[in-house]
Amino acid sequence: MSLFEKRLQDIHTELEKGELTVSDLVNASFERIAQTEEKVKAFISLDEENARARAKQLDEQQSRGEEQGLLFGLPAGIKDNIITKNVITTCASKLLANYKPVHNATAMDRLHASEAVMIGKLNMDEFAMGGSTENSSFHNTYNPWNLDYVPGGSSGGSAASVAAGQVYFSLGSDTGGSIRQPAAYCGVVGLKPTYGLVSRYGLVAFASSLDQIGPITKNVEDSAYVLQAIAAHDPVDSTSADVEIPDYISALTGDIKGLRVGVPKEMMGEGIDPEVREKISAALKVLESLGATVEEVTLPHTEYAVPTYYILAPSEASSNLARYDGVRYGVRADSAENLLDMYHETRSQGLGPEVKRRIMLGTYALSSGYYDAYYRKAQQVRTLIKRDFDQVFANYDVIIGPTAPTTAFKIGEKVNDPLTMYLEDICTVPVNLAGIPAISVPCGFASNGMPVGMQIAGKSFDEATVLRVAHAFEQNTEHHKARPEL
Amino acid sequence: MSAITRNEVEYVAKLARLNLTEEEAVKYTEQLNSILEFAGKLNELDTADVPPTSHVLDVYNVMRDDIVRPSLSHEDALRNAPDEEDGQFKVPAVIE
Numbered sequence: 379m380s381l382f383e384k385r386l387q388d389i390h391t392e393l394e395k396g397e398l399t400v401s402d403l404v405n406a407s408f409e410r411i412a413q414t415e416e417k418v419k420a421f422i423s424l425d426e427e428n429a430r431a432r433a434k435q436l437d438e439q440q441s442r443g444e445e446q447g448l449l450f451g452l453p454a455g456i457k458d459n460i461i462t463k464n465v466i467t468t469c470a471s472k473l474l475a476n477y478k479p480v481h482n483a484t485a486m487d488r489l490h491a492s493e494a495v496m497i498g499k500l501n502m503d504e505f506a507m508g509g510s511t512e513n514s515s516f517h518n519t520y521n522p523w524n525l526d527y528v529p530g531g532s533s534g535g536s537a538a539s540v541a542a543g544q545v546y547f548s549l550g551s552d553t554g555g556s557i558r559q560p561a562a563y564c565g566v567v568g569l570k571p572t573y574g575l576v577s578r579y580g581l582v583a584f585a586s587s588l589d590q591i592g593p594i595t596k597n598v599e600d601s602a603y604v605l606q607a608i609a610a611h612d613p614v615d616s617t618s619a620d621v622e623i624p625d626y627i628s629a630l631t632g633d634i635k636g637l638r639v640g641v642p643k644e645m646m647g648e649g650i651d652p653e654v655r656e657k658i659s660a661a662l663k664v665l666e667s668l669g670a671t672v673e674e675v676t677l678p679h680t681e682y683a684v685p686t687y688y689i690l691a692p693s694e695a696s697s698n699l700a701r702y703d704g705v706r707y708g709v710r711a712d713s714a715e716n717l718l719d720m721y722h723e724t725r726s727q728g729l730g731p732e733v734k735r736r737i738m739l740g741t742y743a744l745s746s747g748y749y750d751a752y753y754r755k756a757q758q759v760r761t762l763i764k765r766d767f768d769q770v771f772a773n774y775d776v777i778i779g780p781t782a783p784t785t786a787f788k789i790g791e792k793v794n795d796p797l798t799m800y801l802e803d804i805c806t807v808p809v810n811l812a813g814i815p816a817i818s819v820p821c822g823f824a825s826n827g828m829p830v831g832m833q834i835a836g837k838s839f840d841e842a843t844v845l846r847v848a849h850a851f852e853q854n855t856e857h858h859k860a861r862p863e864l
Numbered sequence: 865m866s867a868i869t870r871n872e873v874e875y876v877a878k879l880a881r882l883n884l885t886e887e888e889a890v891k892y893t894e895q896l897n898s899i900l901e902f903a904g905k906l907n908e909l910d911t912a913d914v915p916p917t918s919h920v921l922d923v924y925n926v927m928r929d930d931i932v933r934p935s936l937s938h939e940d941a942l943r944n945a946p947d948e949e950d951g952q953f954k955v956p957a958v959i960e
Contacts, residue, residue: 480940574921587919616926617919685903696880703881705953710946717958718881726883734882739896741880742868755906757916762909764917797898813920838920 381406382453382546382596386603390446400440400451400495403546404433407453407497411544414864419519420529420539422458424498425465429453432495447493448607454489455539455548458499459506459582460591462486465496469582470504470514473708473728483580484612485549485591492607497545501535504730505699506551506584508532509559509802512793513732520789521564522862523828527786530560536594537564542864547595547604551581553588554687555782555806558818561594562781562831565820565860567848568594569601570806572839573813574619576605577612585694586617588687588810597858598819598849602626605841621839629842630849635669637847638774644680645779645805654780657822657830662778664854665847675774677766682759683808688800689743689756690811695733696740702728735796760811767812771837776847780805781818781831805833815841819848820857829857868896 381389381403392398408426415421436451456462459469461479463486468474482490489496503513511519511534519534521527522542529538533550537560540548550557552570561568569592576591583589593604606626612618641662646655662672704710704724711723729737743752770777782802792799809816816835823829832851836844852858868876873893877884884892938951947954 477944480936480943573919613928617921617923619921619923679909682906682909685905688899689903689906700881704946705955706941707944708946714956717956720956721881722883725881729882731888734888735892735895737880737882738873738876738892739899742872742876742896742900745876745879752900752903754916755911756903757918758911758914759906759909760917761914762911764920796895797902800899811917 380410380543382543386452386600389452390450393440393446393451400433400436401430403451404429404453404495404497407545410542411497414542414544417520417525417864418522418538418542418544419517420500420535420542420544421455421498422468422470422501422516422535423466425496428465429495429497436493436495447491448603449489449492449494452494452546453497454494455497455500455536455545456486457502457533457536457548457550459502459551460485460549461580461582462496462499465499467499467582469506470502470516471728471730471733472515473702473724475709477707481580484577484615485608486580488608488610494607500533500539500548503532503534504733505582505695506532506553506556507695507732507736509555509799510793511535512789513730515730518789521786522864523565526788527828528563528789530563530786532556533594534560537561537566537568540564540566540594540596541862543861547593547600549591550594551589551591552810553585553691554810555803557592557594558781558806558816558831558833559802561818562829563786565829565862566594566596567598567601567817567819567858568592569605569817570809570815571605571609571841572619572815574617575609575621575815575839575841577610577615577618579612579615583698585691586698587694588691598817598845598852599630601817602630602845619839624842626842626845629846631846632850632853634665634847634850637670637776639665639670639672640675640770640774640777641672642677642680642777642779643674644677649783649804650780651784653824654784654830658778658780658832661821661832661851664851668850668854675770675777677770677808679759679762679766680804680808683763683811684800684804686756686759686763686811687803687807688739689752690760692736692740693743693753694740696737696744699733699737732796763808764812767808767814775836775843777835779833781833782806785824785826785828785830809835814838815844817844817848819852821855822857823860868893868900
């Protein structure tokens with residue numbers, strides 16, 4: 379059994395007893411990466427020297443009998459849009475290929491304080507824009523379940539790395555589904571916390587009103603541990619919520635008797651692959667057998683969520699990405715003769731096609747004459763979508779449906795058809811627009827052998843219930859124990 | 865909603881500080897049109913009395929106490945600069 383198949387608590391007990399060292403864990407991680415990375419290509423860069431030094435430091439701490447942090451010694455991979463001090467952070471963009479941040483993201487500081495060990499930086503769609511990790515400027519990442527398929531995106535490296543057993547857990551970021559959709563495609567657990575629960579400070583901004591950092595793990599218990607470590611109010615992030623953080627780990631009671639589950643008919647109908655629908659229905663039966671009541675509900679504005687998102691997110695992106703002009707950081711085009719030329723050349727050479735497409739879409743939607751027709755209109759529809767959720771949550775504890783309408787698709791299948799690719803986000807995007815928490819957990823396999831994910835969404839700041847339901851399901855099924863052969 | 869023209873795409877690219885090749889201009893005109901046509905679906909909804917949501921948290925004007933404390937050093941701020949001189953970011957001449 380791989381070290382990483384062990385429960386977190388068992389690993390910590392073995393460390394305490396001296397049966398295992400942090401160096402063993404870190405060695406196991408790099409060994410597994412050496413065995414599998416040529417196939418999976420989950421990483422942009424490895425940070426071997428620092429990881430081994432940190433392991434040694436933690437082992438010394440352990441030998442002095444000091445108390446262990448919550449994630450003590452656990453090897454972690456970090457999506458390459460979460461900035462890491464003195465370690466190159468590229469956002470999978472040629473433009474930032476040489477960018478070495480001078481400070482850490484708050485989430486990184488918190489991981490460090492909880493004593494996890496960063497192994498390296500994970501591949502993604504450039505600036506987190508995409509649903510397949512085919513928009514990385516460096517290389518594709520491959521789905522560990524079948525290397526002909528995409529791992530999903532934009533946190534494709536984060537999901538593939540955990541599925542391949544290369545790291546104990548990873549961090550991703552989710553703007554329209556970028557943690558949950560790749561988690562579903564790769565058969566692992568991905569949690570998007572409530573907007574504002576985890577600090578966005580040091581997460582390279584894509585769409586500021588939607589972006590959230592969250593964990594990707596191989597089971598729900600680990601997800602609760604990582605969330606516990608990273609969730610906290612951050613005074614340097616004006617969008618960080620000042621709320622009390624509950625104990626997520628003790629929330630995993632396994633008891634969901636009397637829980638009220640709403641299943642939106644809009645997420646179980648046309649457009650959802652019949653095999654996916656069948657797996658979700660079977661999963662709902664499991665929850666019913668555990669004492670939950672399951673009823674059909676309606677989120678009437680669901681069909682408007684994707685068009686709303688694809689106006690709002692690119693608009694915010696066009697503004698956020700204006701900073702990449704080659705003046706203060708990044709790779710500057712050297713062919714320019716004057717300042718304006720330098721801006722144009724740097725951006726044109728440094729940014730990839732999906733990023734340019736979204737910048738232009740956003741610039742257009744925000745431009746004079748079109749602002750009311752597109753941007754303001756989309757913000758108003760966002761209100762309607764949020765109200766849909768509020769209405770359902772008045773009577774239900776969680777909302778459950780598929781994470782994505784299909785299982786992972788083949789590499790190259792959708793890359794030239796942005797609109798079709800955007801529709802893969804239909805189940806995840808409404809959650810981001812409403813700002814609520816949601817988790818994707820494995821709930822079976824399609825006939826082609828690819829994993830299916832179930833999405834469980836909850837009320838704002840009610841991660842405890844979302845995790846409890848996910849955990850109860852997991853304890854009564856075997857799907858999360860399956861591993862790809864590599 | 866009216867379709868976006870090739871000229872508008874080129875104008876938007878200019879606003880966004882992007883140069884487009886001939887091929888890109890053609891491709892983006894086609895793709896932006898199909899995405900905007902899709903977004904036109906939002907006009908099915910009457911939103912006259914609906915307030916816009918700019919972000920979901922019920923907070924505004926988040927302030928910290930105005931206390932002097934250490935920040936990024938001058939050296940750190942310049943560490944990633946593609947070009948610098950005398951402690952400043954250096955860019956091509958703006959004025960002849």
